[in-house]
Amino acid sequence: MTDTDVLRYAAFTTRPDGGNPAGVVPDARGLSDSEMQRIAAEVDFAETAFVTSVGAGRARIRYFSPIAEVPFCGHATVAAAISLAEDGRAGDDGVIEFVTPVGPVRIEVARDDDGLRATFTSVPPxxxxxxxxxxxxxxxxxxxxxxxxxxxxxxxxxxxxxxxxxxxxxxxxxxxxxxxxxxxxxxxxxxxxxxxxxxxxxxxxxxxxxxxxxxxxxxxxxxxxxxxxxxxxxxxxxxxxxxxxxxxxxxxxxxxxxxxxxxxxxxxxxxxxxxxxxxxxxx
Incomplete structure (x- = not known):
């Protein structure tokens, strides 16, 4: 896996030096658990999101910290959704559903005066x-x-x-x-x-x-x-x-x-x- 395969975003901010850095692997098909863990450790952000499939407004996603898989990650969800939207892989209405280890999570992506903004709805708390x-x-x-x-x-x-x-x-x-x-x-x-x-x-x-x-x-x-x-x-x-x-x-x-x-x-x-x-x- 080369460096160009991993996108890096700052989430919950409009500045690259603010918010929480997240790695996003937009095409993680075929990666093993150990490979995803190794990449997350190399990226060395709190979490890296791995998009394992995308289609028809739906994507499967997993999250790894540098030391272990994490069931869900909000800032990496925001980063991954905006990454997919920038690449034209969100739904036509800007809505995409992530199939996560804790269940389906709906995300809405829209543009405002400060750029792309993502809103996720959590699983029932x-x-x-x-x-x-x-x-x-x-x-x-x-x-x-x-x-x-x-x-x-x-x-x-x-x-x-x-x-x-x-x-x-x-x-x-x-x-x-x-x-x-x-x-x-x-x-x-x-x-x-x-x-x-x-x-x-x-x-x-x-x-x-x-x-x-x-x-x-x-x-x-x-x-x-x-x-x-x-x-x-x-x-x-x-x-x-x-x-x-x-x-x-x-x-x-x-x-x-x-x-x-x-x-x-x-x-x-x-x-x-x-x-x-x-x-x-x-x-």
Whole structure:
């Protein structure tokens, strides 16, 4: 596999140096699991999407981080959908359905003043309790205490394609200031079988949130923009009745790792959560 076979996009941004980088292999037919894993490790982004078939407004897709296959990846979904649209391989109406390991995901691609924008609708989400022992371990790894939590947004595990432990911090200074040992966080995530990120959020106003998503893989420690976690947060807020539904929120992410991006989330009264953003080619 040569370098020209892998496209590189920045998702949830209109700038190549912002948002979350994603690899896209637009024709992965015939690649074995081990070959896809090797390519993802060589690309060394949080995830690389592999399009294994395309036809009639439908594509099969898989996602690999540098260390393992991931059930679903929001930013690579946005990047791959925009890549297919640029190549004329989305439906005539800009709609394409991705057949993912977690189920079918509908994506709508449209052009606005800032370029191509993709909106995916997550699989039906679930929200469940975060075990007390897991919460204590996460807080300990971040050097935080229970009094740092936002009392209006209790910890949970929210899943809109990937299970994301989700904790909300009350103070902006605490949100900006915590640190962690990436190896220790990775060990906890592996032990618990959490394939994606630990989401840490701070509510900045009624409809805006800031997020830091812990995802130690290779040289990466924090994910710059996490579509699956944005969908999970939307599902969580709906269950907690923390925002009016139907409604919209905006998530700012990536500032702490020098790649700021914005994720837009639509929260319907029922069903999957809609997450949208732009993606642009890098390099």
């Amino acid at each position: 679930t929200v469940r309790a975060l075990p007390e022992a897991d919460l204590d371990e996460i807080l300990g790894l971040l050097g935080l205490a229970r009094q740092d939590l936002d009392p209006d947004l209790p910890p949970r595990i929210a899943d809109a394609g990937n299970p994301h432990p989700l904790i909300a911090l009350a103070a902006e200074s605490v949100f900006d200031g915590f640190g962690f040992d990436p190896d220790a966080v990775r060990a906890l995530m592996d032990a618990r079988g959490w394939p994606a990120t630990i989401a840490v959020v701070h509510r900045t106003d009624a409809t805006r949130f800031a997020a830091r998503n812990l995802f130690p893989v290779g040289r990466i420690t924090e994910d710059p923009a996490t579509g699956s976690a944005a969908a999970a947060l939307g599902a969580y807020l709906r269950v907690q009745a923390a925002v009016p539904v139907p409604g919209r929120i905006e998530i700012a992410q990536g500032r702490h790792v020098g790649r700021p991006g914005v994720l837009h989330v639509e929260i319907p009264a029922t069903g999957g959560i809609r997450v949208s953003g732009h993606a642009v080619r890098m390099g």
